[in-house]
Amino acid sequence: MSWPRLRSVGRKNTTTSTATGPLEMTALRDNWEELARSIPMRSILWRQRPWEAEEFFATGREQVDRSMTTLSDLGIRPAGRALDFGCGIGRLTQALANQFDEVVGVDVAAPMIEQAKNYNRFGERCRYLVNATDDLRQFENASFDFVFSLIVLQHVGTPLAMRYISEFVRVLRPGGVAMFQAPSEIVSTLPLAPSAIRAELELIEPPLEGLENLPSASIVSLQIRVRNASSLPWLPEHRIIVAGKWRDRDGRTVVDPEQGPRTPLTLGIDAAASADIAAEVSLPSEPGPHVLEFDLHQVGHGWFAEQGSRPLAIPISVIGGVAPENTRAPGPEQPDRAVAATPPPIEMHAVPRAEVLRILQAGGAEPVAVLDDTSAGYEWVSFTYVAQKRSSGLRRWLRGAAGQRRMNS
Numbered sequence: 001m002s003w004p005r006l007r008s009v010g011r012k013n014t015t016t017s018t019a020t021g022p023l024e025m026t027a028l029r030d031n032w033e034e035l036a037r038s039i040p041m042r043s044i045l046w047r048q049r050p051w052e053a054e055e056f057f058a059t060g061r062e063q064v065d066r067s068m069t070t071l072s073d074l075g076i077r078p079a080g081r082a083l084d085f086g087c088g089i090g091r092l093t094q095a096l097a098n099q100f101d102e103v104v105g106v107d108v109a110a111p112m113i114e115q116a117k118n119y120n121r122f123g124e125r126c127r128y129l130v131n132a133t134d135d136l137r138q139f140e141n142a143s144f145d146f147v148f149s150l151i152v153l154q155h156v157g158t159p160l161a162m163r164y165i166s167e168f169v170r171v172l173r174p175g176g177v178a179m180f181q182a183p184s185e186i187v188s189t190l191p192l193a194p195s196a197i198r199a200e201l202e203l204i205e206p207p208l209e210g211l212e213n214l215p216s217a218s219i220v221s222l223q224i225r226v227r228n229a230s231s232l233p234w235l236p237e238h239r240i241i242v243a244g245k246w247r248d249r250d251g252r253t254v255v256d257p258e259q260g261p262r263t264p265l266t267l268g269i270d271a272a273a274s275a276d277i278a279a280e281v282s283l284p285s286e287p288g289p290h291v292l293e294f295d296l297h298q299v300g301h302g303w304f305a306e307q308g309s310r311p312l313a314i315p316i317s318v319i320g321g322v323a324p325e326n327t328r329a330p331g332p333e334q335p336d337r338a339v340a341a342t343p344p345p346i347e348m349h350a351v352p353r354a355e356v357l358r359i360l361q362a363g364g365a366e367p368v369a370v371l372d373d374t375s376a377g378y379e380w381v382s383f384t385y386v387a388q389k390r391s392s393g394l395r396r397w398l399r400g401a402a403g404q405r406r407m408n409s
């Protein structure tokens with residue numbers, strides 16, 4: 001699977017200042033309910049091709065295995081009752097049910113929960129509940145041994161994410177462990193020197209005749225050769241993305257540029273060297289002659305074409321009628337075959353690492369590890385946090401130590 005990521009579209013908010021109101025909560029819920037009805041699997045793990053249920057759930061098992069290995073390396077072997085916050089259709093929850101006596105998955109979107117119930121293979125040991133409040137008030141204090149949440153807090157907005165983190169700690173039993181992921185900030189990259197902003201792009205496969213009269217909303221695979229036409233290397237830390245923009249034949253952009261194909265140059269390219277990249281492209285649903293224009297984009301800085309580099313224009317003609325394999329059949333048991341060919345508009349937000357650590361400490365949890373994480377995509381610095389709720393003995397000791405320090409000062 002190539003670089004699964006959720007596309008960040010719209011506002012990228014890294015501030016912590018705005019308050020969350022009921023309206024924001026409603027908008028969040030409505031958006032996810034809509035996504036759950038149209039492209040449940042691809043809204044959770046974006047890729048151009050639809051998922052089959054089996055391969056989708058296999059990614060959950062692989063992820064949970066990796067997470068459990070990470071915990072075991074830290075000397076932590078969680079057991080008992082687990083909470084999966086923002087469970088979606090149960091990709092991770094089902095895998096957690098293999099490891100824990102009891103698992104509860106919660107999600108803001110009722111249609112996600114309905115589908116999760118349909119995919120449940122563990123009966124009463126695995127339960128799914130809607131949680132549409134800005135907290136976890138439906139759960140008692142100290143009622144879980146483990147709280148897990150991946151690729152959720154990044155979508156809820158900073159103030160809400162902060163509130164949920166403190167709720168994770170509240171619902172943990174003393175000694176219990178929280179493991180959750182959250183982006184901390186947008187990556188900052190050094191700008192490329194102007195003389196390094198020179199690329200040559202070439203379509204290798206398929207031949208141009210293969211791009212005529214394709215059904216709308218179908219998917220084609222392109223192979224593109226990218227040459228660094230400068231005398232300076234492009235390094236991985238420059239964070240360069242090969243991105244396609246859909247234009248009509250008059251050069252007007254017809255699809256949001258954030259929603260075209262994007263492939264990061266994760267290995268960089270040496271001066272005067274080339275690399276071939278594979279791009280899976282969802283064709284527009286509008287029939288007609290289109291142009292897919294590929295250019296390079298440096299995260300945080302801009303498009304190469306703006307600095308005089310020549311983009312690659314690929315003419316692609318689209319005819320009406322949705323490709324049969326891209327048609328969604330109704331019902332939660334069906335594979336994720338959506339008519340929509342563009343990624344869903346899902347916002348991305350960050351909680352600065354220092355804030356996360358402060359909330360954990362204030363709630364009575366000790367951060368055990370802060371691990372680099374790539375699941376928020378190429379444009380974000382993101383972490384997986386592991387924190388353990390202090391046991392009352394430790395809490396008493398810490399209170400005593402704090403009291404001692406106060407007395408000594």
Ligand SMILES: C[S@@+](CC[C@H](N)C(=O)[O-])C[C@H]1O[C@@H](n2cnc3c(N)ncnc32)[C@H](O)[C@@H]1O
Binds near residue numbers: 032033086087131
């Ligand atoms: C990208 S999906 C991840 C699903 C699941 N964690 C996984 O990795 O398979 C994000 C999920 O978070 C849910 N979500 C968004 N905001 C939420 C909130 N405030 N409370 C609970 N769930 C929320 C969405 O409905 C969606 O199912």
